Amino acid sequence: MTQTGTCDARLAQLVYRGMMTGVLWTVSIDTYEHLGLVSKGKVPLNPRFLFASTGKNCVAFTMFLGTFGGVSCAAEKLRGQKDPLNTFLGGFASGLLLTSSPGTRVSARTSFLTGLTCATFAAAIDALSHDHDA
Numbered sequence: 001m002t003q004t005g006t007c008d009a010r011l012a013q014l015v016y017r018g019m020m021t022g023v024l025w026t027v028s029i030d031t032y033e034h035l036g037l038v039s040k041g042k043v044p045l046n047p048r049f050l051f052a053s054t055g056k057n058c059v060a061f062t063m064f065l066g067t068f069g070g071v072s073c074a075a076e077k078l079r080g081q082k083d084p085l086n087t088f089l090g091g092f093a094s095g096l097l098l099t100s101s102p103g104t105r106v107s108a109r110t111s112f113l114t115g116l117t118c119a120t121f122a123a124a125i126d127a128l129s130h131d132h133d134a
Contacts, residue, residue, distance in 0.1 A: 007072075007073040007076055007077065008073070010069055010072075010073065011066070011069040011070060011073050013069075014065040014066060014068060014069035015062055015065065015066045015069070017061075017065055018058070018061040018062030018063070018064065018065035018066060019058045019061070019062050021057075021061040021065075022054065022056075022057035022058030022059070022060065022061040022062065023054060023057070023058060025057045025061065026050065026053050026054040026057050030050065030053045030054075030057070031050055034046070034049060034050060063097060064094050064097060064098065065094070067090070067093050067094045067097050068090040068091060068093070068094035068122070069090065070090075071089055071090040071092075071093040071094070072086045072087055072089065072090030073086075073090075075089045075090065084123040084124075084126045084127040085123070087119075087122045087123045087125075087126040088119045088120070088122060088123035089119070090119075090122060091115075091118040091119035091120070091121065091122030091123060092115040092116065092118065092119035093115070094118055095114045095115035095116070095117060095118030095119060096111055096114070096115040098114050098118070099111040099114050099115075
């Protein structure tokens with residue numbers, strides 16, 4: 001497989017994983033919490049809430065992983081190298097995305113540190129889990 005094909009396949013796989021993670025998050029976290037509230041009599045059972053929650057979670061995880069994969073692949077194509085720096089850039093961009101919310105005001109410092117944290121973890125995991133040519 002060519003470098004471009006591999007990169008495109010990784011991006012598609014990350015988008016798919018984002019959707020599946022959203023579904024699994026809803027099933028394991030939101031459904032559990034909702035059923036706990038139902039059993040305590042605080043809210044009625046609401047399947048529409050769970051469907052809406054599934055959609056929101058799928059969009060959020062897909063955007064995060066899609067941004068990570070897209071920026072990582074773009075860096076790989078532009079730089080012509082496959083190394084942890086690409087993953088660092090993808091992690092930074094997706095970390096910035098975590099702090100962007102229309103209803104919430106987050107300082108530039110917090111956004112930068114969140115991006116830097118995601119980038120550092122992503123690059124470290126990439127460096128430790130792959131053999132890269134020097």
